[in-house]
Structures are given as structure tokens and as C-alpha cells.
Amino acid sequence: MANIDLNDGSAVVVIGSGAGGGTLANELCQKGIKVVLLEAGKRESAGTFQNNEWGAFGQLSWLDKRTTSGSWRVSRDFSGLPAWICKTVGGSTVHWAGASLRIEEHEFKARTNYGDVAGANLLDWPLTLQELEPYYAKAEDKMGVTRTNGIPGLPGNNNFKVMYAGAKKLGYKNCHTGRMAINSRNRDGRPHCRQLGFCFQGCKMDAKWSTMNSEIPKAEKTGNLDLRPSSHVLRIEHDKSGKVNAVVYVDGDGKQQQQKARIVCVAGNSIESPRLLLNSESSMYPDGLANSSGQVGRNYMRHMTGSVYATFDQPVHMWRGTTMAGIITDEARHDPSRGFVGGYEMETLSLGLPFMAAFLDPGGWGRDFCRAMDNYANMAGMWLVGEDMPQENNRITVHASEKDQYGMPVPNVHFSDHPNDIAMREHAFKQGRAIYEAAGANQVYPVPPYPSTHNLGTCRMSAKAEDGVVNQHGQAHEIDNLFVSDGSQFTTGAAQNPTLTIVTLAIRQADYIAGQMAAKAI
Amino acid sequence: MKQTSVKVDSPVRVSRRQFLKTGSGVLMGTLAAGSGVLATLAPSRSWALTLSTLSDIEGDKILKVTRGIFPHDTLDDAVYALVVKDLDAAAAKDPAVASLLRDGLQQLDKLAGGDWAYLDYLARENLVIKMAGTDFFEKIRGTSVVSLYNNEMAWAHFGYEGPSYQLGGYFDRGFQDLDWLPDPPADASPAKA
Numbered sequence: 001m002a003n004i005d006l007n008d009g010s011a012v013v014v015i016g017s018g019a020g021g022g023t024l025a026n027e028l029c030q031k032g033i034k035v036v037l038l039e040a041g042k043r044e045s046a047g048t049f050q051n052n053e054w055g056a057f058g059q060l061s062w063l064d065k066r067t068t069s070g071s072w073r074v075s076r077d078f079s080g081l082p083a084w085i086c087k088t089v090g091g092s093t094v095h096w097a098g099a100s101l102r103i104e105e106h107e108f109k110a111r112t113n114y115g116d117v118a119g120a121n122l123l124d125w126p127l128t129l130q131e132l133e134p135y136y137a138k139a140e141d142k143m144g145v146t147r148t149n150g151i152p153g154l155p156g157n158n159n160f161k162v163m164y165a166g167a168k169k170l171g172y173k174n175c176h177t178g179r180m181a182i183n184s185r186n187r188d189g190r191p192h193c194r195q196l197g198f199c200f201q202g203c204k205m206d207a208k209w210s211t212m213n214s215e216i217p218k219a220e221k222t223g224n225l226d227l228r229p230s231s232h233v234l235r236i237e238h239d240k241s242g243k244v245n246a247v248v249y250v251d252g253d254g255k256q257q258q259q260k261a262r263i264v265c266v267a268g269n270s271i272e273s274p275r276l277l278l279n280s281e282s283s284m285y286p287d288g289l290a291n292s293s294g295q296v297g298r299n300y301m302r303h304m305t306g307s308v309y310a311t312f313d314q315p316v317h318m319w320r321g322t323t324m325a326g327i328i329t330d331e332a333r334h335d336p337s338r339g340f341v342g343g344y345e346m347e348t349l350s351l352g353l354p355f356m357a358a359f360l361d362p363g364g365w366g367r368d369f370c371r372a373m374d375n376y377a378n379m380a381g382m383w384l385v386g387e388d389m390p391q392e393n394n395r396i397t398v399h400a401s402e403k404d405q406y407g408m409p410v411p412n413v414h415f416s417d418h419p420n421d422i423a424m425r426e427h428a429f430k431q432g433r434a435i436y437e438a439a440g441a442n443q444v445y446p447v448p449p450y451p452s453t454h455n456l457g458t459c460r461m462s463a464k465a466e467d468g469v470v471n472q473h474g475q476a477h478e479i480d481n482l483f484v485s486d487g488s489q490f491t492t493g494a495a496q497n498p499t500l501t502i503v504t505l506a507i508r509q510a511d512y513i514a515g516q517m518a519a520k521a522i
Numbered sequence: 523m524k525q526t527s528v529k530v531d532s533p534v535r536v537s538r539r540q541f542l543k544t545g546s547g548v549l550m551g552t553l554a555a556g557s558g559v560l561a562t563l564a565p566s567r568s569w570a571l572t573l574s575t576l577s578d579i580e581g582d583k584i585l586k587v588t589r590g591i592f593p594h595d596t597l598d599d600a601v602y603a604l605v606v607k608d609l610d611a612a613a614a615k616d617p618a619v620a621s622l623l624r625d626g627l628q629q630l631d632k633l634a635g636g637d638w639a640y641l642d643y644l645a646r647e648n649l650v651i652k653m654a655g656t657d658f659f660e661k662i663r664g665t666s667v668v669s670l671y672n673n674e675m676a677w678a679h680f681g682y683e684g685p686s687y688q689l690g691g692y693f694d695r696g697f698q699d700l701d702w703l704p705d706p707p708a709d710a711s712p713a714k715a
Contacts (some may be wrong), residue, residue, distance in 0.1 A: 051685035054672050156711030157692075158700035164710060165703040176710040185715050192715045194691030204687045314702045319682060321697035326711075353682035357671035365591045365663050366651070373671070374594060377681035439703065 004036050004226040009260035011036050011226075012513065013247050014267060015233050015276070018091020019502040020486035021267030022211025023142075027510030029224035033517065036259055037216075037225060038249055040232040040268075041087035044094070046213065049202030053354045056201035060094055062087040065404050066271065070394070071416040073448045077362035082413035083302075084451040085269050089229050090212025092269065092453070093499065094202045097324035098180040098209070099347060100145040101496035102136050105129040106334050107342070107387065110492040113334060114341035119418055120389035121299055125491040126463040126472040132504055139504040143181040143209040144188055153177045154184045154193060157321030159348045162312070162380035166435035167328050174329040178347070181209040181499075182322060188214070195321035197350065231257075234408055235280040236264055236482070242284055244482045250406055263513060263522060265474075267485040267506075270300065270455035274396045274488060275411040277459065277469075290476035290484075293466050296459055297397055299390035300413065301493040302452035304421045306384045307349060308432030309360065310441035311375035318350040318380050325350075331386075331431060332495045340423040343495045344386025346432060351381070359450055372445055380436065384428040385454070387495045389418035396458050413452075454498050459488035473512040474505060481522045485509055547578030549585065549606060551599045571603050575613040575620055581606050583627050583639050584662065590643075590650030591663050592670055594679075601676050605669045609662065619661065626658025 004011050012028055014021045017039040025037045041060075050056045061084065068075040068082045075082070086092045106113045108129055111122040140148040147153050156164065156177045167175040182199070183192045193207040206213045219225040230252030237246040237258070244264045251257050266273045274297035278288035288296055325348045332343040351359060353376055361369055372379075394416065398409035417425075429446045436444050462468025465477035474489050476482040485506055487498050494501075516522045549571040573581045588605045613620035630638040633649045641649070653659040670676060677684045686692055693714065698705075705711070 051687050054668065153710075153712045155698060155714035156706055157697040160711060161698065161700045161703050161706060164706040175706075177712070184712070194693040195697040196686045196691040197697075198686070205691070314700075315681075316700060317681075317683075317696065320686075320692035320695070352684065353677055353680050354668070354672040357667050363663075365654075365667075367593055370592055370594050373680065 001220050002034055002224050002226045004034055006257060006259050009245065010034065010262050012263045012265065013038065013259055013261040014265045014485065015247065016091055016267035016269065016272070016486060017089050017211055017216060017227070018086070018267060018269065018486065019093050019211060019499045020506045021265065022090060022093065022215045023503045023506035024265055024267065024485045024510055025225060026211075026215035026219035027507055028513065029219040029222040031510065031514045032224065033514060034224050035219070035226065036261070037227045038231040038233055038247065038259070039089050039091075039227065039229050041089060041229065043089040043229045044202060044212070046202070046204050046206045049204045051196065051198045051201060051204065053201065053352045056198070060086045060088045060202060065402065065410045067399055067402060067410060067412045068414070069412060070414045074451055075415070077448070078451050081451045082415075083269070083271055083455050084453050085455065088212070089216065089227070090210045093210035094212055095200055095453075096499055097199050098182045098322070099324050099327065099497040100140065100143060100179045100181045100500040101345070103129070103494040103496050103501050104332070107492065107494035107496075110342070117341060117389060117420060119391060120420065121392045122390060123460070123462060123467055123491050126461055132508070135504045135508045136500070138507050139500055142214070143500070143503065144183055145500070146178070146180045146182065146184050147176075148179060151187070152184045154180055154182060154322060154325070157195065157318075157325045158316050159318035159321070159350055159380050160326035162316060162439050163326050163328065163346075163348050163382060163435065166439035169438035170434055172328050172330045175326065177325060178327040180322070180324070183207045190214070193322060197319045197321055197323065199323035232406065233268070233276060234406055236266075236276065236289060237280070238282065238284065238289070238479070242479060244289070244479060263481045263483065263517070265483040265485045269486055270458045270488040271396055271411050271413060273484060273486055274458040275398055278398045279408055290459070290469050290479055290482055292478050293468060295467070295469050298392050298395045299457040299460055300394045300396055300415060300455070301388050301390055301457040301490070302415060303454040303456070303493055304344060304384070304386040304388045304424045304428070305449040306425050306429060307381060307447035307450075308384065308429060308436065309372070309379055309381040309445045309447060310436035311372065311443045312378045312380065312440055313442060315377050316380045317377060319352055323350050324348060324383070331428070338427055340420045340427065342387030342420070342424065344384055344424055344428050345495055345497075346428070346435070347383050347385065349381050349383035360445065360447060362448065372443070375443070380439075382432055382435070384425070384432060385495065385497065386424050386428065387493050388421045390457055390460070390492060391416070391418055454487070454493070456487045456490040456493050456498060459484040461489050461491045474509045475512070483509060483513065547573040547576055547581050549573060549578055549581040549603055551603065553600055554598055569600050569603065571607055573606070573610045576606070576610045576623070580624065580627060581610065583630075584609055584623060586639060586646055587630070587650055587662055588666050588670070590647040591659065592666055593647060597679055598675070601670060601673065601679065604673055605662070605666045608665050608669045612665070622658055622661055626653065626656065629653065629658065
């Protein structure tokens with residue numbers, strides 16, 4: 001492990017160690033580039049993860065103060081917890097379920113294919129699937145995605161059996177155990193999955209890929225990585241020419257530090273990344289860094305989500321095995337005859353008893369609630385995840401008066417569903433219900449969205465500087481040595497779970513940064 | 523059931539010395555006959571919970587209110603007592619919580635036109651429902667939704683098996699044992715490693 005001096009201005013500083021930051025750091029280190037990786041959370045491991053939902057939630061989640069507004073139900077049910085994401089080395093790759101789907105060709109051209117959707121701020125990506133394909137292939141190999149690179153699919157659990165039976169009766173064609181970054185066979189020094197059922201709590205087998213168990217240890221082996229856990233970044237500084245040159249953070253001892261930097265890459269997830277740019281305002285950048293377009297923090301997307309749980313006359317024991325055990329992809333197509341643009345995926349999901357109580361019907365109680373819980377052992381479940389519309393006013397702002405533990409303005413997350421999101425959710429609820437009724441359900445429970453796990457779009461890529469924050473390489477339109485390296489870059493959300501694309505963009509970005517450094521362009 | 527990674531969070535057994543030391547209440551009960559699965563987890567059939575702030579009468583009433591909000595007819599009082607334990611701890615930390623709980627109980631007596639606790643359980647539940655939306659109700663509901671379901675006794679009652687790592691996961695313990703639907707073909711669900 002490298003030990004990079006605070007005054008060494010030759011390093012690349014990466015903020016955040018999740019799918020984007022952790023991958024980018026490793027890719028740069030593999031190329032011989034020195035990286036300081038700042039992570040707000042602590043370093044855990046398979047040994048310290050807990051098979052316990054509330055215990056792990058307290059151990060891994062980002063629980064710093066946040067506020068919410070807008071008409072979304074999360075703002076009412078979980079007003080201080082807009083997102084369920086992580087503060088730990090590895091970021092939300094510690095928590096993710098592992099679904100690894102490529103964004104589809106038509107989704108990269110949302111504006112072209114969906115047209116002018118009223119109230120939506122749609123834009124085509126400044127990238128095509130073809131350009132990304134070689135990087136997707138590298139990401140799938142790196143992550144060991146099942147059903148790619150000759151890796152067999154995972155064995156389906158009981159929850160999947162129920163989904164499959166219902167899907168087939170309904171005539172769905174594409175239902176299988178998914179493309180998952182969970183080892184179905186021993187691979188890359190990590191064992192195969194033992195079906196623990198605690199994918200969300202940090203995989204105690206290390207069978208699930210995360211930057212914590214893969215990218216970061218590999219980067220450390222190069223001797224080029226200086227990983228600093230418990231390092232919470234407050235702001236990014238710049239020189240008189242406007243280039244960023246340092247990052248100010250609070251270390252594990254509560255001391256403020258300044259790390260000099262040649263290049264800064266922001267990967268704090270789509271709430272913290274724009275917050276950091278906005279909180280880094282200066283006389284030269286009065287609206288925050290990289291924000292002359294006014295788009296920093298805007299177009300916040302969180303995927304159209306919802307869940308359907310159903311109870312049956314006989315046991316399911318859905319908690320046994322992978323949390324996301326299978327997928328139906330038939331509804332992911334763009335088919336406006338359904339009453340909405342874009343599509344959605346249906347993926348099995350299981351919650352343990354403690355989280356089922358919290359999420360089945362947030363705020364719920366009484367006899368109906370208890371009847372559902374009484375039938376917990378006979379319950380199957382799925383998550384619905386689809387493309388939501390970017391809207392300019394769905395946005396992250398910094399709060400005018402509320403401050404965090406370091407005195408920095410907290411982020412406010414404002415979100416309201418677009419009519420397209422609502423139409424899609426209704427369709428998805430109807431189809432989810434039909435699947436479980438076809439499989440013999442005696443009761444079906446549509447469940448509203450959980451706090452956001454897929455936070456996207458708040459520093460989006462655009463061909464033109466006035467439409468977004470970064471270019472097709474994640475490089476800020478107005479500051480050449482400032483990059484955004486997480487899901488904030490997404491121009492649109494697509495229907496696919498975003499981690500694979502975040503990793504793919506990070507691999508591509510590393511190539512670009514290395515090339516620019518070699519050419520002395522930055 | 524072997525769930526060794528999490529300690530059984532059962533109501534504490536009370537020693538005579540603790541009983542004499544505390545000025546407040548003790549909530550006691552006996553696991554109902556037929557609660558066999560819980561009996562395997564509990565060190566003894568009888569249980570007692572020392573209360574630091576609430577009286578035994580208040581504790582008992584709050585237990586009954588909790589039953590009214592989350593009426594699982596066959597779930598043992600010993601599990602509901604865990605909610606009382608957490609509310610008592612909250613009341614000890616914050617006098618406002620103690621007042622909130624006491625005022626709410628008085629309100630229930632008013633609605634009952636006498637001692638609410640003497641009503642039969644359905645009548646009690648109906649009056650609890652009338653309190654929905656009050657801070658009192660929300661405090662108990664919000665505490666219960668975690669405390670009632672996040673303990674090994676509840677897991678045993680509802681059939682949730684919980685932590686699996688120390689048992690090798692569910693890989694060889696029934697993750698695909700559902701037999702009332704056809705098995706998916708191998709291309710959809712390949713054989714396990």
C-alpha cells in the first residue's frame with residue numbers, strides 16, 4: 001500500500017470506494033498511477049458482516065442527516081432516509097444484490113426513441129452501446145457475471161420457483177436465474193455462493209463481487225493505492241486558473257486534512273456527489289463546481305420501483321438463498337402500447353422477517369398487516385425496477401439551514417413521480433399480481449417503493465455543455481481535471497440495475513484519464 | 523433452531539436483589555402451553571421483565587396496547603414484552619416519552635369510561651384503533667415494528683430461520699426444497715455446484 005504525502009500534488013484523488021470509485025482506483029493503480037482513495041466509511045470484511053438485517057443496516061448504511069421533499073411516498077414513510085446506500089469501504093457494492101444487466105441499445109437513445117415526453121428532461125447519451133461493449137465485456141469478466149464468459153447461472157431457490165411457475169403460465173418467455181455478479185463456481189480467488197440469504201447485509205462468503213473484496217485488495221497489491229477509510233470529504237478546492245488542486249476532508253480522528261491532487265474523481269453516489277460539488281462553491285464558481293449549466297443535482301432518478309409479495313397455501317421459505325434469485329426480462333422492452341415509454345425488469349426479492357415488518361406497508365399495523373406477517377413463511381416476493389423519467393426539478397440541493405456533523409449543509413432530496421413512472425408502476429403491479437395469482441397465490445400485496453438504492457443522473461453526461469455536467473468520459477465540461485465516476489453520470493436511468501454500467505464506465509474512464517495524463521493534457 | 527450469532531433477546535429474568543433495588547414495576551408471565559417452539563429458546567417457561575420507569579400496571583397496559591396495534595392472536599406475551607422493555611428504556615431516557623405513554627393510557631381509560639384494561643381484548647383493540655395517528659399510538663407502533671419482529675422468539679414463531687452463515691448457508695438446507703410447483707428446467711435454473 002502506498003503512503004502518499006498530503007502535499008504530493010501528483011496523485012489522483014478518488015472520493016468514494018464503491019462501484020465507480022473502487023473500480024476506477026484499481027484500474028488506475030494497475031496502470032501504475034498513484035491513487036489516494038478517500039472513503040467516508042470504515043473498512044469491514046466478510047468476517048465482520050452480520051447475518052442480521054437491522055444489525056447490518058446500522059453497520060453499513062449511510063445514516064448522516066438528509067432531508068426530503070416532493071410527492072413521493074418515501075418522503076412521508078422515511079423522511080430522513082431517502083436512500084438505502086452505504087458508508088463503508090466498498091460503498092453500496094457491499095449491499096447490492098448482484099444483478100448485472102447491460103443497458104440496451106434503445107435506452108442509450110432515450111430522447112430519440114421515446115420522443116418529447118412532456119415534463120421529462122430526456123436526452124440521448126453521448127455514448128452508444130457499441131462503444132461500451134468492449135468495456136461491458138471487461139466488467140462482466142472482472143465481476144464474474146453468471147451467464148457470461150461461460151460461467152453457469154446460479155441455481156434457483158424456492159422464491160425463483162414461484163416466479164418461474166407464474167411467469168410460464170402467463171406466457172413470459174425470458175425467465176431465468178439472472179446475470180449475477182455472484183460466483184456460481186469458485187472463481188477469482190472467491191468461493192461459490194452457499195445461498196446464505198443475506199446478500200444485502202454484506203456477503204459473508206465473499207461469493208458476491210464487491211469493490212471491497214475484489215478491486216480494492218487488487219489495487220493494494222500494486223503498491224499504488226493509498227486507501228483512507230473514515231475520511232469524509234467536505235469540499236474540493238481549485239487554483240486561480242480554475243483547475244481543482246486539493247480535497248479537504250475530516251479524518252478518522254476528527255482532524256481536518258487537505259490532500260493535494262492532480263486530478264479529482266468524485267464517486268460518492270448521486271446524492272453526495274452533487275452535494276460535494278455544490279458545497280465546493282467559491283467566488284470563481286458561485287453555483288458550485290462544474291455547474292455553469294445549472295444541471296448539478298438536477299435530473300435525479302431513482303428508478304421506477306415497487307414490490308409485489310404474495311402468500312400461498314404452502315411454504316415458500318423465500319429467505320433461503322440469494323436475495324435476487326431470478327428475473328423476468330419480457331417487460332424491459334420499449335412498447336408504448338402499454339401506456340408508457342421505456343420498460344421494467346421483474347426480479348425476485350426477499351426480505352427477512354425484521355425488514356418485512358418495516359417495508360411491507362410502511363406505517364402499517366392492524367389485522368390485515370398481521371395476517372400478512374402471519375403468513376411470512378408462505379410468502380414469495382419480487383421487485384419491480386424500471387426506467388424513470390429525468391425531471392429537472394427532481395433534484396439534490398444543499399439545505400439552507402440544516403447542517404451535518406461537520407457543519408456542512410445537508411442534502412435535500414426532492415422527488416415526485418412523473419406520470420410515466422406512475423403508469424409503469426401500475427402496469428408492473430398488475431403483472432406482478434398476475435404472475436403470483438397464476439402460481440396459486442391466495443393474497444397479493446403491492447408494496448410501495450423502498451428508500452432509493454439506485455440513485456442516478458445528478459451530474460449527467462451530455463454532448464453539449466449546456467445540457468449536463470460531464471462529457472462522455474465523465475470529465476466535467478468546465479474543469480478538465482475534475483471527473484464524476486459514479487451513477488451520477490447517467491444521462492438516463494434505463495431499466496437495468498446500474499452497477500454493471502457504473503463499473504463499465506469506470507474502466508473506460510480509467511483508460512481516458514491515463515491517456516490524458518500521458519499526453520500531459522491534464 | 524440454532525441461531526448462535528445473535529443472543530436470545532428474551533425478557534430478563536429477575537433476581538430478588540434486582541427486584542428489591544428497583545422502585546418500579548415487574549412484568550411477569552408464563553409461556554402459554556403450546557408455545558413449544560418458544561419454550562425451546564427460553565431458559566424457563568416463566569419470564570419476568572423489570573421495568574425501570576413504568577409501573578407494572580403501566581407495563582401491562584402497554585403490552586395490551588401493543589397487542590391491539592399488532593394483533594397476532596397466537597404470538598406469546600413474552601414477545602410483546604420486548605416492546606414494553608424498549609419503551610420502558612425510552613421512557614427512562616426521556617421523561618417526555620414517559621409522559622406520552624402515561625397520558626395515552628389515561629386517554630384510553632377515558633375512552634373506555636373506566637379501566638380500559640378490564641375490557642375484553644376485542645373491545646380494547648377497538649379503542650386502541652381510535653387512538654391511531656396520535657403520538658402515543660405512533661410511538662408504540664414505531665417501536666413495535668422493530669422490537670416485535672427483530673428477536674429470535676418472533677423468528678421462531680413466524681418460521682423465519684434467520685442467520686445461516688454458521689450453518690453453511692441454505693445450500694444444503696432446503697433453498698430449493700419447494701415441491702408443490704414444478705422445478706424449472708436446467709437452462710432457467712442450472713444445477714448447483
